[in-house]
Amino acid sequence: MNIFDELESGVQCYARSFPQTFHRAQGEFLYDENNNEYLDFLAGAGTLNYGHNHPVFKEALLEYIQADGITHGLDMHTKAKEAFLTTFNENILKPRELEYVVQFTGPTGTNAVEAALKLARKVTGRTDVIAFTNGFHGVSLGSLAATGNSHHRNGAGISLNGVSRLPYDGYFNESLDTTEYLDKVLGDSSSGVDLPAAVIVETVQGEGGINAASFEWLKNLENVCRKYDILLIVDDIQAGCGRTGTFFSFEESGIKPDIVTLSKSLSGYGLPFAVVLFRPELDQWKPGEHNGTFRGNNLAFVTAKVAIDHYWSDNEFSTNIKKKSLYIANRLKTIAEIHGDSSLTTRGRGMFQGIDCGTGELAAKITRNCLENGLIIETSGPGDQVVKLLCPLIINDENLEKGLDIIENAFAEVCTAESKPFSKKNQFRNLYRVAS
Numbered sequence: 001m002n003i004f005d006e007l008e009s010g011v012q013c014y015a016r017s018f019p020q021t022f023h024r025a026q027g028e029f030l031y032d033e034n035n036n037e038y039l040d041f042l043a044g045a046g047t048l049n050y051g052h053n054h055p056v057f058k059e060a061l062l063e064y065i066q067a068d069g070i071t072h073g074l075d076m077h078t079k080a081k082e083a084f085l086t087t088f089n090e091n092i093l094k095p096r097e098l099e100y101v102v103q104f105t106g107p108t109g110t111n112a113v114e115a116a117l118k119l120a121r122k123v124t125g126r127t128d129v130i131a132f133t134n135g136f137h138g139v140s141l142g143s144l145a146a147t148g149n150s151h152h153r154n155g156a157g158i159s160l161n162g163v164s165r166l167p168y169d170g171y172f173n174e175s176l177d178t179t180e181y182l183d184k185v186l187g188d189s190s191s192g193v194d195l196p197a198a199v200i201v202e203t204v205q206g207e208g209g210i211n212a213a214s215f216e217w218l219k220n221l222e223n224v225c226r227k228y229d230i231l232l233i234v235d236d237i238q239a240g241c242g243r244t245g246t247f248f249s250f251e252e253s254g255i256k257p258d259i260v261t262l263s264k265s266l267s268g269y270g271l272p273f274a275v276v277l278f279r280p281e282l283d284q285w286k287p288g289e290h291n292g293t294f295r296g297n298n299l300a301f302v303t304a305k306v307a308i309d310h311y312w313s314d315n316e317f318s319t320n321i322k323k324k325s326l327y328i329a330n331r332l333k334t335i336a337e338i339h340g341d342s343s344l345t346t347r348g349r350g351m352f353q354g355i356d357c358g359t360g361e362l363a364a365k366i367t368r369n370c371l372e373n374g375l376i377i378e379t380s381g382p383g384d385q386v387v388k389l390l391c392p393l394i395i396n397d398e399n400l401e402k403g404l405d406i407i408e409n410a411f412a413e414v415c416t417a418e419s420k421p422f423s424k425k426n427q428f429r430n431l432y433r434v435a436s
């Protein structure tokens with residue numbers, strides 16, 4: 001029996017799909033203890049947008065550690081924090097005309113969500129928050145109340161209060177705009193839906209199955225929030241930091257959230273780090289009212305600063321993500337067409353896409369086949385039925401093609417019995433190169 005089976009809690013999850021013992025990683029590759037190489041299309045569930053151990057970030061981190069830079073400083077001022085805030089302000093907030101203050105929370109996404117929900121309730125004096133079907137916001141009790149997934153909710157052990165659930169965009173069908181429903185119930189004093197403090201939403205639902213809200217729906221949601229004076233919280237923990245093509249996932253929709261949560265890829269290096277951003281008028285916290293020993297991780301300040309300087313001081317990275325996104329969309333559409341007989345559908349936006357396999361069983365067969373061929377990729381959605389592509393954004397064209405070839409091959413092998421001949425590939429030949 002290995003030490004993991006002997007000693008580690010059964011709560012482990014990804015290790016069940018990927019039981020290898022990993023010991024090295026670089027860029028888009030992971031290596032196990034036997035030096036087998038895997039393309040990493042899981043990327044820390046969206047935490048490694050810039051890949052593993054980015055050489056530029058690593059050098060800055062090593063330098064900082066060598067010079068005895070502050071590792072832990074509670075929420076005291078440090079040079080590392082000063083540098084991060086300056087870069088974040090100059091390269092992220094100002095060019096986007098976003099006037100936010102920055103709150104450093106405990107270093108997990110769920111703690112940022114807790115802070116956002118608390119602040120919204122405190123500022124408005126209201127208790128209820130509206131969250132959406134298939135939303136995922138973390139598993140501590142406040143965030144868990146906003147999370148939809150019953151597997152996670154059942155772990156709470158107590159009732160999860162203070163959240164009303166609303167259907168997300170496309171929950172029924174394409175033509176029904178569920179923000180109209182929200183508008184209607186909030187305007188009806190007998191609807192039984194209390195006026196909420198806030199609405200919390202993901203622009204693309206990651207854990208919920210790569211459901212992408214349309215820009216129009218997000219705009220309409222913002223309008224309803226403004227109409228009833230409700231705060232709009234965008235949980236950008238997974239969709240942010242470039243995943244959909246822009247630093248914030250909501251930029252292209254034109255909405256301006258009152259509160260934004262960021263974590264996962266914010267440090268750039270896989271280090272724990274989370275922030276909440278909000279309009280200055282909302283900054284009604286008393287000192288230490290929401291705190292945490294590890295709020296503000298100085299090592300993460302160092303790598304986050306370098307990541308922003310390196311990738312977000314001009315549009316080049318964003319343009320490159322959009323180019324790869326288009327390629328991924330075309331490849332996935334082709335895979336669905338060739339192997340699906342309309343039973344497979346594609347979903348998502350940017351480099352945050354997936355194929356809905358219809359059943360979790362088929363999706364699991366696909367990801368298992370991928371693993372056997374050197375690709376790590378996971379599923380998401382209520383029945384784990386969506387094969388979820390989350391490769392590092394910095395992946396080079398050749399490896400992106402290679403990863404998609406492995407996925408296509410998996411569908412070809414697993415779906416052989418039902419699918420049309422693989423030779424149909426020739427028709428789509430031009431899609432097999434990343435457009436330059």
Ligand SMILES: *Cc1c(COP(=O)(O)O)cnc(C)c1O
Nearest residue numbers: 108109110136137138235237238
């Ligand atoms: C991962 C995630 C969280 C929770 O972050 P943790 O660091 O796991 O607590 C919250 N919201 C979204 C959208 C996420 O993807």
